[in-house]
Amino acid sequence: MAKTALIFGISGQDGALLALHLLERGYEVHGTSRDKELSSFANLRRVGIQDRVRLYSASLTDFRSVLQVVADAAPSEIYNLAGQSSVSLSFEQPVETLDSTIFGPLNILESIRLLKLDARLYNACSSECFGNTELAATEQTPFNPRSPYGVGKAAAFWTVANYRDAYGLFACSGILFNHDSPLRPRRFVTRKIVAGAADIAEKKSDRLMLGSLHVARDFGWAPEYVEAMAMMLGADSPGDYVIATGQTHSLESFVDKAFAFFGLDWRRHVEIDDRLMRPTEIVTSAGNPEKAKRVLGWEATVTMEEVVRRLSEAELSLRHDASA
Structure with missing residues (x-):
């Protein structure tokens, strides 16, 4: 049977590119947006896959909404790419930013735990957690965020780590540096x-x-970075990874x-x-992706x-x- 992936935030750049990547690997792909009836899903259309994914409405800050979607999709892999993603906008909308970046991952983790679901979780973290880096940051570099967005992502990182340790969940955070595409x-x-x-x-x-x-x-290339996300959930054991070009x-x-x-x-x-x-x-x-290369075999080429x-x-x- 094909693996099933649930992507929270499938309408964004990373969500659409990840959905395409997983479909090419034979996955059944489900995805969410705040309101699937109002969302244009323009990025899914641009990569030619809108009719190949099953879409749901879900608000990451509404636990019941998240629980229902996770239960309905019954995925083997869950990717959390949703939430307010602009660093600049986070200064203007700090409450919304913190709500989506902190409570979203928490609600997904609680859903997995309460449903006793055998699912692996990828959580999108960010280089913004590190703040200024005098030396290229590794997974051991202390966090020093300098924006509400970075603060929220740092809190989400530790939430994922806590659930991994406390409940034995296969849960990973990708600490991604800047990555772009035409989307x-x-x-x-x-x-x-x-x-x-x-x-x-x-x-x-x-x-x-x-x-x-x-x-x-x-500066990295987003299609390569979504491959790293999938590779994290295909690893033998859960872990957190810096993803960057170096x-x-x-x-x-x-x-x-x-x-x-x-x-x-x-x-x-x-x-x-x-x-x-x-x-x-x-x-x-600046990021040091040595662990991703050594453990996952992932390396940026663009x-x-x-x-x-x-x-x-x-x-x-x-x-x-x-x-x-």
Whole structure:
């Protein structure tokens, strides 16, 4: 019989890419959104799988809702990718962010425990838990989050670890560093940069407003990162893993490569807007994925320059399709 996976947050970038990956491996895939009747599931349509997954309405902060979906789907694997996912927005909506990032995983864990379900859980954690990293962060690096989003993800990480130890659940957290694809919405800075450069190249605009360009990040390719999620639940024993490329680049370098793709000099078009600065910012975010390579056999092959090229080519293709 095919394995059954339940993905909370299937409509997002990672949810759609993970669903595609699991379907290709022969899984039966179920997924949730807050309201399946109102959700567009645009990302599922873009990867061509909307008709191949069974969809439910579920609110992660409503325990009864979560319990019912878990009971109905009876999955062998559960992936929690839901919740408010924008770091910038978390400063404006801290309560919603903390509610979804903390209580969501807790409700899923309680559902597994109370139903006595033999299911493995993957929980999406984040490099935001680490805050600034003087050295590339490993699974042993202490957390020092600098945003409500990071605080919530850190609390969820320890909740998963506690249930794993207390109840013997197969529960893992993936501490993922920045990872992108064409499915990212424009409010994410990588898509904003690429789309902004494309707008300027097409004479639709002449300026792109950004915050600090001096921050440094580890930029990865999302389709590779969802493979790591599945590999964690296929391991012999549960554990937590840093997922990153191991390479860190400044946002200025990302901007330079994106504008160069469109034949532009970013210095002539990019302006810094102090209003886009976060109250507290992570200057450097670097990850060490050695454990994932050693235990899971996972290693990123797409790094920053290739990420920029793929995002830029996808942006051109999207615009061509829209104008056709």
